[in-house]
Each structure stands twice: as structure tokens, then as C-alpha cells.
Amino acid sequence: MITEERLVQIAKRHGVAIESIEPLSLADRVEALRACLARTDVPYPIDPKFGEPYLQAARSGERFAIGSLSGDSVELGPFRNTQDYEAYSPEQHLSWACLVAEQQKTKHRYACREYLDGEDTFAIGGTVIPDFYSLNARIYQQTGWQLATVNMIIPAELFFTCHSHRFFPVTTFMRALEQDYLQEPDIGHDVAGHVSTFTIPVVAHVMRNHGIARNMIYERRDEELAKCTSEAQRGRVARRADELLLYAERIYWFTVEFGLVMQDEEIRAFGAGILSSPGETIYSIDSVLPTRILIDPSRESDLLRLATTDYLISEFQKTYFVTEHFDLLESLTPERIVAIAERASRLPHFSWRDIVPGDRVLQMGQSAVGTNEKYFRLKCQEVGDECLARTAIRNLRWYASGHHMGLDLSKTWSGPVATVPPSMIEWFRIEDAEHGFTVVTKPLSDE
Numbered sequence: 245m246i247t248e249e250r251l252v253q254i255a256k257r258h259g260v261a262i263e264s265i266e267p268l269s270l271a272d273r274v275e276a277l278r279a280c281l282a283r284t285d286v287p288y289p290i291d292p293k294f295g296e297p298y299l300q301a302a303r304s305g306e307r308f309a310i311g312s313l314s315g316d317s318v319e320l321g322p323f324r325n326t327q328d329y330e331a332y333s334p335e336q337h338l339s340w341a342c343l344v345a346e347q348q349k350t351k352h353r354y355a356c357r358e359y360l361d362g363e364d365t366f367a368i369g370g371t372v373i374p375d376f377y378s379l380n381a382r383i384y385q386q387t388g389w390q391l392a393t394v395n396m397i398i399p400a401e402l403f404f405t406c407h408s409h410r411f412f413p414v415t416t417f418m419r420a421l422e423q424d425y426l427q428e429p430d431i432g433h434d435v436a437g438h439v440s441t442f443t444i445p446v447v448a449h450v451m452r453n454h455g456i457a458r459n460m461i462y463e464r465r466d467e468e469l470a471k472c473t474s475e476a477q478r479g480r481v482a483r484r485a486d487e488l489l490l491y492a493e494r495i496y497w498f499t500v501e502f503g504l505v506m507q508d509e510e511i512r513a514f515g516a517g518i519l520s521s522p523g524e525t526i527y528s529i530d531s532v533l534p535t536r537i538l539i540d541p542s543r544e545s546d547l548l549r550l551a552t553t554d555y556l557i558s559e560f561q562k563t564y565f566v567t568e569h570f571d572l573l574e575s576l577t578p579e580r581i582v583a584i585a586e587r588a589s590r591l592p593h594f595s596w597r598d599i600v601p602g603d604r605v606l607q608m609g610q611s612a613v614g615t616n617e618k619y620f621r622l623k624c625q626e627v628g629d630e631c632l633a634r635t636a637i638r639n640l641r642w643y644a645s646g647h648h649m650g651l652d653l654s655k656t657w658s659g660p661v662a663t664v665p666p667s668m669i670e671w672f673r674i675e676d677a678e679h680g681f682t683v684v685t686k687p688l689s690d691e
């Protein structure tokens with residue numbers, strides 16, 4: 245339990261007036277919601293047939309679960325959650341207020357213009373955690389999207405199913421006071437990070453299209469499953485669909501979650517993962533530590549680069565991709581996302597440290613390596629990090645099973661990817677058959 249005195253000190257350190265942390269009463273929340281629902285000067289006015297029961301549910305104290313302002317909904321199963329607004333403690337509201345205050349200090353310098361406009365539209369900010377009833381209504385009115393509360397990180401398949409219905413899954417917990425980076429999304433990430441980006445049309449377009457791409461992948465899977473005659477066949481078909489979704493997810497990761505964009509000849513952030521961490525916001529743009537690579541998502545090779553790159557969740561990103569211009573993300577149609585995912589499954593993959601021939605490198609990060617270094621590190625048991633090991637093992641299995649035969653990689657990557665020596669593949673084939681490789685890690689500081 246943190247003492248009152250300590251809370252005051254923390255608030256002061258972040259420029260937050262402790263007396264401004266006054267959660268709204270139920271009556272105040274309902275009144276704010278009633279005024280919001282009545283608005284007609286918005287792109288998606290709320291039909292009273294949905295608005296009235298919605299207001300009634302809020303008034304009766306029912307906890308917010310899934311937005312119900314349109315005829316559509318999503319089934320969350322065991323991941324369904326509710327927002328218990330009354331249960332948030334003063335510490336949790338203060339944690340939100342401090343995060344928002346820190347964001348204020350960085351976002352005007354580092355966030356793209358559209359993100360800042362979106363924040364004004366949704367009135368994100370303030371000194372208390374937003375009430376999801378009102379927030380969901382504001383989001384729906386501006387974008388047609390709604391919120392669906394979940395209790396933890398949900399499977400990618402369900403996450404993108406929600407996107408196909410224009411629902412965004414949000415958690416209800418708030419990070420600990422002064423925690424800047426966390427692996428699991430919280431309200432700070434989902435709301436202070438993502439919600440403002442919904443108003444950026446190309447970002448909403450990329451999000452929705454990932455949802456539709458997920459449906460295409462799994463509908464095809466279901467058709468193929470119906471024709472399977474053995475468990476082994478069924479397993480292969482199911483794994484293949486999950487694999488394709490993973491490659492699609494990487495495109496989402498490097499754009500919607502951790503994307504940078506050129507604006508007025510400067511690099512700006514639009515990724516929610518970046519903008520929900522004031523520390524990573526500065527780091528992603530100003531630091532000399534990470535690699536930054538310029539991409540044009542309308543080019544197949546650049547999109548393949550995203551889909552074949554394994555990423556890092558345990559700390560700040562080590563490679564960021566900088567989209568040349570927002571409009572180029574328009575090219576991410578569901579059909580194209582699926583086609584790229586299928587092609588990615590037939591190519592070698594890269595770790596977050598690899599520099600690939602043809603990369604337009606704006607900043608070479610301190611931990612960048614050539615595409616072959618990971619194999620030699622694996623052989624010497626000097627892998628250093630999980631992502632490097634995972635990628636090396638995946639590719640060696642892929643090479644060992646002969647998939648590379650006849651594939652001209654120089655066309656894909658605008659230059660030759662160094663050939664993995666046959667002796668290395670043979671060594672791996674034997675070792676893998678005898679012991680089976682699993683990902684090995686050790687701290688980077690040991691390198």
C-alpha cells in the first residue's frame with residue numbers, strides 16, 4: 245500500500261495535481277454518456293434503438309463488456325471481461341494521469357499530426373481512467389469501431405476476428421505507477437496508445453483489413469479441413485493457417501503497433517506500442533541504438549520484409565520500419581496481406597537484428613548483424629537472444645528440408661541473401677534429428 249505522502253510526491257514528479265484525481269460518480273458518468281449519445285453532428289450517429297438500452301445498462305450500474313451500439317457483436321468466450329469502474333484505486337487513476345502527463349511532454353514532438361488530431365477528437369487524457377461506456381460511444385460516433393473488454397492477451401485469431409467486425413479488444417487493468425514499458429497491454433496501451441489512431445483512416449484500414457485477411461485464411465482452412473481424411477492431415481492444415489496468420493500479424497506489428505512514418509521530412513510515430521510508452525517514443529526516433537529502415541508498403545519486397553521479420557516483445561524494439569508516406573498503407577488490402585503471408589512462408593526469415601540486402605537503412609542500430617551471423621552463433625552456442633535463435637532454427641529446418649531449391653532470393657530482396665553453407669545445414673540436420681533444437685537464450689550483456 246502506497247502512502248498518501250508518496251502518492252503526492254509521484255504526482256508532483258509528473259506535474260499532476262493530486263487534487264485533480266477525482267473519479268466521476270455513476271451519476272456524472274451517466275450524464276456525460278447521455279449528452280454524448282444525443283450527438284448527431286458525427287460521422288456515425290447512434291440509433292436510439294441501440295442508444296437507449298445502452299444508456300439504461302450504464303444507469304443501472306451494469307459493467308461495460310462489449311459495445312452494443314450497432315447490430316454487430318463478437319463472441320469472446322473465456323476471454324470476456326468487464327470494466328468495474330468503481331474498483332479502480334486512487335493509485336490506478338494516478339498511474340493513468342502520470343502516463344498521460346508524460347505522453348503530453350513527448351507526443352507533440354514525436355507523434356504524427358493525425359494522432360494528435362485523434363486525441364482531441366476522443367478527449368483522451370484527463371486525470372482519471374476513462375469510463376468505457378462513454379469512450380466506446382465516442383469512438384463509435386467517429387469511426388464505427390467499438391470496444392470489447394478482455395481479461396488478458398487473447399489469441400491472434402480472436403484478436404483479428406474482432407477487427408473484422410470493427411471491435412477493438414481492450415484490457416481493463418492499469419499498469420503500476422511509473423511503469424514505462426510492459427509486455428502485456430494495459431489500458432495505457434490500449435486506450436492512450438491505440439484509440440487515437442482509429443481516426444487515422446489508413447490505420448483503421450490496415451486494422452480492418454487484417455481482420456478480413458484472418459477470415460480469408462481461416463475460411464480456406466475450414467474448407468480444407470472438411471476434405472481431410474486423417475488427423476495428421478488435419479493437424480497440418482490447422483498449423484498452416486496459424487502460420488499464415490503469424491506472418492500477417494508481423495505486418496500489423498511493424499505498422500499499427502510499432503510503425504513510424506515520414507512527415508515533413510521528419511520521422512514521426514504512429515504505432516500504438518510506441519506512443520503508449522513515453523520512453524519508447526523518444527527512443528524510437530532519437531536514439532542511435534535501434535535500426536530504422538525506410539519502407540514503401542506498396543512494394544512487394546518491402547511488405548515481405550515485414551512479414552519475414554521476427555520481432556521482440558520483451559523490451560523496446562531494436563528495428564523500426566519507417567513508412568515513406570501514410571497513403572502507401574492504402575495498398576494493404578486483405579488479398580494482398582494473405583498473398584504476402586503465403587509467400588513469406590516459402591522464404592527465409594530474419595531476426596530483429598538482421599540487415600537484409602536492399603534495406604534502405606536510415607539508421608544502423610548497434611546490435612545489427614548480417615543475415616548469416618545467426619547460424620554461426622547457433623553452432624557456437626552464442627546466440628545471445630531468443631529472436632535470433634528462433635529465426636536461425638526456423639531457417640535451418642527450412643533449408644534442411646530442401647525448400648530453397650530453385651528459389652532466386654536476389655529478386656525478392658533486391659540483392660543476394662548470403663548462402664548458408666551446406667556443411668552448416670548438414671550439421672543442423674544431424675543435431676536437430678538427435679536432440680531437437682529449442683530456443684536458447686542468455687542475456688545480451690554476455691556477448
Ligand SMILES: [Fe+2]
Binds near residue numbers: 433438501516517
Ligand atoms: Fe497494441
